[in-house]
Amino acid sequence: MDLDFNEALTELKESLLYRILPNRDESLLYQFHSNDYLNLATHxxxxxxxxxxxxxxxxxxxxxxxxxxxxxxxxxxxxxxxxxxxxxxxxxxxxxxxxxxxxxxxxxxxxxxxxxxxxxxxxxxxxxxxxxxxxxxxxxxxxxxxxxxxxxxxxxxxxxxxxxxxxxxxxxxxxxxxxxxxxxxxxxxxxxxxxxxxxxxxxxxxxxxxxxxxxxxxxxxxxxxxxxxxxxxxxxxxxxxxxxxxxxxxxxxxxxxxxxxxxxxxxxxxxxxQSMDIQRQRLREISAYFTSMMSQKGLSLLGNYHILSLIYPGNRALLDRYSQLKDVGIAVSAIRHPTVPKGKERFRFSLKSSHTKADIDYVVEQF
CATH class of the missing domain: 3.40.640.10 (Type I PLP-dependent aspartate aminotransferase-like (Major domain))
Structure with a gap:
């Protein structure tokens, strides 16, 4: 059976599953969507x-x-x-x-x-x-x-x-x-x-x-x-x-x-x-600090290490909040259903050893 590409793309858009390639925006000062955990990509x-x-x-x-x-x-x-x-x-x-x-x-x-x-x-x-x-x-x-x-x-x-x-x-x-x-x-x-x-x-x-x-x-x-x-x-x-x-x-x-x-x-x-124990310790500390500060606001984060997620149910709600966070300079991954189960949509924060408590405080203030 022939696939109608336009129809398939329209269905993706209507179900809020349509993907676009975002431009890498260096103006976003608070980067929480990178896997460069130890900042080695620019070392x-x-x-x-x-x-x-x-x-x-x-x-x-x-x-x-x-x-x-x-x-x-x-x-x-x-x-x-x-x-x-x-x-x-x-x-x-x-x-x-x-x-x-x-x-x-x-x-x-x-x-x-x-x-x-x-x-x-x-x-x-x-x-x-x-x-x-x-x-x-x-x-x-x-x-x-x-x-x-x-x-x-x-x-x-x-x-x-x-x-x-x-x-x-x-x-x-x-x-x-x-x-x-x-x-x-x-x-x-x-x-x-x-x-x-x-x-x-x-x-x-x-x-x-x-x-x-x-x-x-x-x-x-x-x-x-x-x-x-x-x-x-x-x-x-x-x-x-x-x-x-x-x-x-x-x-x-x-x-x-x-x-x-x-x-x-x-x-x-x-x-x-092999000699980056200090950076690994910083990651552990900043992860614990983030979890603690969100907990003080009554918000629970999933994860024990440098990958922390905040459940934010619903693709529409997630994407709307994603845009708002981007407007205040925060880059974070918005993970939609069906990548994760329905009702488990989330913001995934990828922490880096260069993140500071001030960075975390700024993010926490937005929730």
């Missing part, structure tokens, strides 16, 4: 590393990793990350979405079972839908529901994968990683943990929540586009699985490698985050 060391790499190698990588794009600095990045995370091997991809949507279909398929947290990121869900495995989603952080699914279905499948984020991107809460790991032992499953919002910020030297809680997943996924301030993603796993992905993952094989200056800047970021 001089990263800028200089990128400039130096461009002078030596140019800008583009000129080809895929299997052709002309496998620069030594890219292999250095993978080795540094593997050592940092205590994993056998790291393989770098061009983005988190590319990784999640490409790796899962490479490793799992018909006859396999995937059990995923209800709040997993869209890239993980797309990877599951593409792989022809049987997928079931358990209620968010509900280990009783997950155990029921495992007891009911696990024995009917050859292999099983448990999928979760460590720090969830919408509610800002933490997965029950110790229980998930125990289930992976008890029911002979693999475990995939996406640490996109935790790497660099949480755990010893920013190693993430798996490291903090002593968890060794089969696959640890992370990104460079958040706390590290650059671009790209990685999967940390075994030598054998990494080698298999190099040979079988179409999303890895058939794409141009990351630009050289991005690789150089990311190497610098990996080095820097």
């Amino acid at each position: 001089d060391a990263l800028v200089q590393a990128a400039i130096s790499a461009m002078k030596d190698y140019g800008f583009g990588s000129t080809g895929s990793r299997l052709l002309s794009g496998n620069y030594g600095m890219l292999e250095t990045l993978e080795k540094s990350l593997a050592h940092f995370l205590g994993m056998e091997k790291v393989l770098v991809f061009n983005s988190g979405f590319q990784l999640n949507s490409g790796v899962i279909p490479t490793l799992y398929g018909e006859g396999d079972l995937i059990l995923a947290d209800k709040y997993c990121h869209a890239s993980l869900l797309d990877g599951m839908h593409l792989c022809n495995a049987t997928m079931k989603r358990f209620q968010h952080n509900d280990m009783t529901h997950l155990k029921t699914l495992l007891m009911t279905h696990r024995s009917n499948f050859k292999r099983c994968l448990l999928v979760t984020e460590s720090l969830f991107s919408m509610d800002g809460d933490v997965a029950l990683l110790d229980v998930l790991q125990q289930f992976s032992y008890d029911y002979d499953t693999e475990l995939m943990v996406d640490e996109a919002h935790a790497i660099g910020v949480l755990g010893d030297q920013g190693r993430g929540l798996c490291s903090q809680f002593g968890i060794k997943p089969t696959y640890l996924v992370g990104t460079f586009g958040k706390a590290m301030g650059t671009f790209g993603a990685f999967i940390a796993t075994s030598n054998e699985i990494s080698d298999y992905l190099i040979n079988r993952c179409r999303a890895f094989i058939y794409t141009t490698a990351l630009p050289v200056p991005v690789i150089a800047a990311t190497n610098q970021a990996v080095s820097l985050i």
